[in-house]
Amino acid sequence: MTNINVLDPGASPLDYYGFELRRLREAAGLTQRQLGDIINYTGSLVGQVETARKLPTPEFSERVDAALGTDGLLSRLVALVMRSQLPAWFQQVAELEARAVKIHTFHTHLVHGLLQTRAYARAVLSAMHVVDIDDRTAARLARQRIFEKSEPPVFWSVLSETVLYQEIGSRETMRGQLARLLTFETNPRVNIQVLPFSAGVHAGLQGSFDVFHFAGDPDIVYTEGYGSGHPSANPETATDCSLRYDHLQAAALSLRDSAELIRHVVEERYGEQRGADEDPVA
Structure with a gap:
């Protein structure tokens, strides 16, 4: 008989x-394998999530909700699960991000976590150790779902030009990350200045x-x-x-000029290099 691990639901959000x-x-009368077949995941992965040995993703949760008709229960729970996987000292910040109506950020060496690509985030998080790197990366990226809310926060990022040249991961990683920044060019709620x-x-x-602004609470x-x-x-x-941020915005390039600079850096620093025979080389 299979030994079923009985979880204590009060132990943690993951449990x-x-x-x-x-x-x-x-x-629903389904085995792990049957549910896995329906949502296009393995039964083994379903079992690992059920026993808190694997971190569920938002995509996994959405598929299970649709398959079992849970009215979005797991999709709501996964936000708490992901937040619980963040470092303890950072969990309060993730809550501030989720509650804020406006977020102003200034960064000197890195793209803010709410704008990072998976490859960039993974490279940043693996700088000192790679333990649980997949779960830690997933937890960081899950914070970005605040932009999918019906009323997402207005996000304003001023980043030093240094950020564009600090090669994180690889040239390909940087191309993807800077291209990601450019995808927000027409989004009035996500503004990027260099x-x-x-x-x-x-x-x-x-x-x-960072400065967090709230509808009815003091700024943090x-x-x-x-x-x-x-x-x-x-x-x-x-x-x-807040005054410092006003001055940083005034000193930074305009939104349009910032996007042009990012495009220039992508082409000049991270574009495909070509050898003497004009074939692209790594």
């Missing part, structure tokens, strides 16, 4: 998700920061260190950083 998945599947080298001394020299400023995050609701800090 609760697995418990509910098994309950719903069994109520702070050029020519700006010289600027209001963000102390480092990267977020800064980050190695293995730690620092949200602050101090009114003076919020006022200071």
